[in-house]
Amino acid sequence: MLTTRYPYFFDAAHAPLEERAQAFRGAGGIRERVAALGRAELLVRRDTRSLAVIRRQLAYSSPLDDLAFVIQELGCTPLERAGALGDVVAAARAGDRVLAFALTEPGAGSDVRAIATVATEHAGEWRLTGTKHFISNAPDCDGAVVFARLDDQIGCFFVDRPTTSSQAVAAHSIGRIELQDTPATLVAAKGLGLAFATLERCRPTVGAAAVGLAARALDETRAHVRARVQFGAPLAALPVVRLRVAEMAVELETATLAMLHACWKRDAASPTERTGTSSAVGKIVATEAAQRIIDAAVQLHGGAGVEESSVVQQLYRAVRPLRIYEGATDVLLSVVADDILGPA
Ligand SMILES: Cc1cc2nc3c(=O)[nH]c(=O)nc-3n(C[C@H](O)[C@H](O)[C@H](O)COP(=O)(O)OP(=O)(O)OC[C@H]3O[C@@H](n4cnc5c(N)ncnc54)[C@H](O)[C@@H]3O)c2cc1C
Incomplete structure (x- = not known):
């Protein structure tokens, strides 16, 4: 759990919220999942760190639950910032409108x-x-x-x-x-400002979803390399396998810290203050690391890792678009470059 492992990033309200997200299990299509998230009161407007703890837990257990969750947030945020269509927002946050x-x-x-x-x-x-x-x-x-x-x-x-x-x-x-x-x-x-502010708020939480997918990949890999016997012993006894697993854990830690720092920075800023660079860094570090961690997980599963039914194969497909949407890595790198060098 993020709130127990990194307590200094959080307030008292975040731990019970993370437990509620951890217990959530959606089923069916997007409409059913949004309705269930509404009933679980997970769609209530909250700070960026709350979005992060929810997304990390949902992505860990079901990328589709995470998708149902975050698109409601992307839809509600511009309306709330503009103070418009309160009835639509209320219905969306209750899970009654997608x-x-x-x-x-x-x-x-x-x-x-x-x-x-x-x-x-x-x-x-x-x-x-x-x-x-x-x-x-x-x-x-x-x-x-x-x-x-x-x-x-x-x-x-x-x-x-x-x-x-x-x-x-x-x-x-x-x-x-x-x-x-x-x-x-x-x-x-002036809609573009609303779009950019919405993306700036949600962007570091794409990193949280990435961290959730990567954490699941690490857990699946730990179980697999302990259970799978080759050369007369579990794969976990092989030095190279141990090294790979250690590298995955180190990458996950770095990704989680960069993502949490970006979310904390967004929450500490005033609503009008821009945090574009830290949001970009949080998303880049977490999504790029998650891709490498999940790739290593597939590798350590061998043929079982590319079977249609395998969890790591599903994670491999789920993580890829995160490096493209809400600002492709390459585009966000130019945000970081502009911050360091000034506009080109
Ligand atoms: C799964 C998924 C879900 C999505 N959901 C939504 C959604 O809900 N709402 C929505 O509005 N959009 C959504 N999108 C769209 C997403 O935001 C765009 O795909 C993204 O902005 C990139 O645009 P593009 O696909 O047209 O790629 P292009 O703009 O054609 O870019 C292609 C590639 O060129 C490079 N590139 C482009 N510009 C630059 C630059 N300035 N500097 C350096 N490199 C650059 C990057 O590598 C980039 O990935 C989604 C996309 C995907 C894949």
Whole structure:
């Protein structure tokens, strides 16, 4: 548990929350999981360290539970920061509505300023036209926070029950949102700031999910190398295997500390203070380390590690997108470079 191993990062409220997240087991699709998270009161708005302890536990036991959890957070945060649509937020935090956060488009991935979805106003009513893709939980959502071009800036809108279609990405609920003169509610005209603030809050918690996946990989590996006998003894007796497991543990410790520092820094900052660099560092260190740890876990499982049913194979697929979404590692490195060197 993070709260017992690293108590100096936490307040009294975090330990019981982590225990509740540890006990949570979702089932079924995204809608059922969101409803169950709502009933368990895990979707209540909380600080960044709370998101981290919840995500680490959910990702450890089920990446799908973690996905259900975090997309509700991504959907609610811009509405809450703008003080808009309180009824939608209340329903989402109770687990009664599934939200999506729709920034990415076919022509606007890392370069979010290239958004081409347009907003137009007719007789006081807003309408959106464009396509969003790679939107987590889109096929299951009944409301989406959508970013669209409005005059010379990018506005934040809410679309009730959008038209969606699925995309095939392993171990993920994801899809497109098609907007064709679709009615929308304006949340904020200066929407890009809301999007960036939301991502800055959630980004270090992607690191927490990565740490949860990596911790599970280490536990699976410990059990496997103790049980699997080759050359007349458990794999755990081989010096090279012991070294690999030790390296995995060291990487996990480094990743966890970098992630926790980024979450703590976000909580210690004022709501308007930017913590972009530490959020980026927390995500980069944790997700890159998790990828290496899980790769080592697959290696130490041998053929069993690539069997469809094996846990480490599922972790291998689950960890990969974390280095791409909410800021690809390469893009976030330029945030760190700008901080050290000034803008290019
Ligand atoms: C599983 C999954 C879930 C997602 N969920 C959501 C969601 O819920 N909502 C949403 O809005 N989006 C979501 N996305 C989209 C995600 O945010 C984008 O995939 C991401 O921003 C990268 O955009 P892109 O895929 O268009 O890649 P591109 O922008 O084409 O970039 C491709 C690669 O080029 C490199 N690169 C690009 N720009 C730079 C740069 N400036 N400096 C250095 N290297 C660079 C990086 O290596 C990058 O990975 C999701 C994506 C995935 C895979």
